[in-house]
Amino acid sequence: MGGALDRWWFAPVSPRRVRILSVVVYLFLPLDMILFTGGVWGNAGNPSGYRPVLVARLLHLPGANPALVYALFAVVVGAALIAAWGRLPRAAGYTVAAGYLYWALLAMSYGKVDHDHLALVVALFVLPTAVRAGEQAAGWAIRCVQIAVVAAYFLSAYAKIRHGGWEWPNGATFQWAVSRRGTFFGEFVASLPGALLVGQWVVLLAETAAPALLFTRGRVLYAGVGFFALFHLMTWAAITIHFLPHVICLLAFLPLERAAIGGKRARRGTAGQPATVVGDGAVEPVS
């Protein structure tokens, strides 16, 4: 195993960051299942609309029906609350991951597939692997979430060119979005000459540059995370698309372990320096 590769994938991270991210993700799930993938509740009454995606077909997953939807919701939310509480974190965590993946597959199997859940699904599967497994395991789990976040941006830039062609940034795609679901704010932005055209270029270039988040640290990294958070805020204000399942995973880039939550002070290094974190300075493993 190459030394640099090894250090990049397994840079020690405080398990506290994994723990805090887990709590955020697990408490977010019930909200997601009611509001964002809440279409599943409606799909339970639409058996003829079931068009299972490949993974659902391979696993022979039945379509939504009222009993199944209630049971799945209860299992996932129950396990998520147990895991957030810190009990049985591994068993409860994997239960949530598998159950929520089924839920997400149901949400995407009725004619429309959304693309804001990649990082969340990845997080659900990797977070339990870091339970009581040390700082390198925590580093790998955090790295995976970070890669998923970056991949969602970079791959969507690629998809815009693959499907929309090189004329994408000079087209009227953002006007299309505003015309179909624009808010008052969105209509206002659209009325500014050139604003949507500039916006298309900024989004395409920023998505293309997103992998830089994996190789920067400190203020540059936080500025990058802040930029994407602002981008999602603007998108939400303009066309009510919030990408929240993805946005909460941006937290994986931040030194959450330094936050004083639940009365516990952040753990500090022996010299009073912040503990080593991925993307925030030293990547040499602590020996």
Place this chain on the structure above:
Amino acid sequence: MRGGLSRQGKAWRLAAAGAVIAALGYGTVLGDDDLFPFGPMVQYAFSIPPDGEIKSLHLHAETAAGTRVEIPIEPYYVGIRRAELEGQLSRYLARPELLQGLADAHARIRPGDPRLTKLIVVTKVITLRDRRPAWTTNVERLSWVVR
């Protein structure tokens, strides 16, 4: 070394990450939405020419109260999302009776609203000139008299 992973612990983690990245790469370059969650990130991944058209589906309805209203195509009105109706429009065009399901869902979800007697699916076409909306027309696509 504190917090260190064994060789085996690292190996399976790298293999798993590699497999997921490979699946995503395949889905992005060659796949489609069917490969969820490994499909391409195609949100807004299409071009609208600066002098092109913007089309959107709308659901209009005549009610037992004698009014004609627009019904939002949302789970909390008709049990499905607009994008789902758009994704399956050809199926609805071939079998308009599928609209009965939307009317049934509406009656179930919003029992307090006036009963729907006829559903009309309309395509709203906004014509662009230099990336700005110039004019709008409505085209009726299919309709269904509710049983």
